[in-house]
Amino acid sequence: MSTAAASTQARPLTSEEREAFRVVRLVAFQQMPYYAAGLFSLIPVAVPGYGTWAVDRWWRLYLDPELLVGESAWTVREAGGVLCHELNHLLRVHAERALALPQPYRHDVWNLAADAEINDDLLDAGVELPEGVVTPAALGCADHGLAEDYYEHLINDQDNPDDPDDTASAEDEEPGCGSGAGLAPVPGELPPSHAVDGQNGVDEATGGLIRRQIAEAVRESAGTGRGTVPAGLQRWADGVLTPPKVPWHRVLRSLTRQAVVEAAGRVQFTYTRPSRRQSPGLILPSMRGPKVRVAIVLDTSASMTSADLLAGMSEIRGVLKSTGISGDRLTLLTCDAANGTPQRISRVENAVLTGGGGTDMRVGIAAADALRPPPHVTIVVSDGDTPWPDRPPRSKLVCVIVGNEHAATRTPGFALTATVPSGAGS
CATH class of the missing domain: 3.40.50.410 (von Willebrand factor, type A domain)
Known part of the structure; x- marks a missing residue:
């Protein structure tokens, strides 16, 4: 994905961008229909020049409009896959999980680990993603693992003094997936109370209800055998729907x-x-x-x-x-x-x-x-x-x-x- 830095602050989508986003969301729904509650809860915000798409903790989707419309835009199916990808950061509570890592943690490394945890499941479901996305195999890890394990693997590799490729954090060079993924906020990230086109952000309690609704839809879809539900996604749904056990x-x-x-x-x-x-x-x-x-x-x-x-x-x-x-x-x-x-x-x-x-x-x-x-x-x-x-x-x-x-x-x-x-x- 592009490494350009955001040149302007967040703004509402134009009418053309809004229409294009509706099409992308519909394609994402067709690819993963059990994600409907989440896909239609995301609030799109344009961040021209950011170079990728990202989410914050309040379910706002920050997207570079150049990747939505125009000559350099992703295909509709690729954009739909990226939409499912960003939604997964919120479903898998990557922001909260990042807080449990040894502090301070490397944002750029966590971004790779969290992306890898998501992308293998999306590819298993037949979802199209832009070329060059991060997978567990690209990190030298087995599929269907946890982001925490991928993070530890990457940190151990980068801490190797004999590794000539061991470099400092590249957070400032690469755009990340936003605070909703446990990373640095998108430039110009909106405050929690800010409304976009009359829509307020999703609070924590509502987000929990959305996750549960999606988990129930995933379990139902897997039970009927309709479509392709990756095993990793089924495990996620089981984790959401199973009452937490006291250790x-x-x-x-x-x-x-x-x-x-x-x-x-x-x-x-x-x-x-x-x-x-x-x-x-x-x-x-x-x-x-x-x-x-x-x-x-x-x-x-x-x-x-x-x-x-x-x-x-x-x-x-x-x-x-x-x-x-x-x-x-x-x-x-x-x-x-x-x-x-x-x-x-x-x-x-x-x-x-x-x-x-x-x-x-x-x-x-x-x-x-x-x-x-x-x-x-x-x-x-x-x-x-x-x-x-x-x-x-x-x-x-x-x-x-x-x-x-x-x-x-x-x-x-x-x-x-x-x-x-x-x-x-x-």
Whole structure:
């Protein structure tokens, strides 16, 4: 694409340009009909001399009119492909994803990576694009990857001191795809509240609704078998339509560590070892923090599988090990409703799945409370289908609910609660 710098500020399209844009948008719709909600939400703005097309965060399309009408214009099908390309920067939230890169990030490198993530899917769908567009293969990468992986690959290559082609950023020389792609704003980019031909920009909430509408259309089109829906685009739609999952391992680690740190912070005064700070005529006590003891109560009823137990235990043991808790300061107990005397075991792999009747984790919690010396933290791993104690135990209670998100809402308010998907340990 052209490397010319923008010579004027953004302006509305002329009547000729507006008519040409309508034709291009219709062609884009014919190529990818499931993009309709997005294509008709873009607000075109002319930026003469910019050398390419770009988007901002408010779904405004900045286009160089020379590429829309005139001798140097793209073909209608190529322009329709570029329109789908720019829309994809907004659908794939490249601006937000760029903020998660190691800062400061290279705008020019991110532009290449984001373009490559888009273009292989468009080409798979049979969309025409101008000659020389960036693809993963051109970057030395496999198709259908993520822009973040392409970015890392490019950065690693350019950081090679033996590479003679390693140069400084070319942001100022090449026009980018705009702030909507996570790049520098187009020269003369309009403020968020500015209306173009009576149209205000698309706000974040509305943009989210448009993405979801397009994702549903993509899934429906893929399900009917009409047309060509690239596999990468189907994965994108699935990601939009699938409810975001809480990273359970991170939550569990955080709660376990929180309980241990809280227990460790319960310092006591002791005269066994006097304080180094002395006052005339006084013997001052020193402060001593407890060596935290942890009891882990495992639900071994019929509804719990070995994979479920391992799912919770693998993360818990990793946290406890990192905080220095092991050996005689860690006790494992197994429990179900039929087993009134919980087993004490040294390894979770040795737990016996008794499978008796139902589940009553109050038995296990009470048994943990009765240990001598008592634990500071009691961690219960269960499917949650159990009665819970009405009063808090002496130790801090952490409830790890496996494969039963609804049961997590029934744990007592004095406990810390995390949920783990069933079979996550398999």
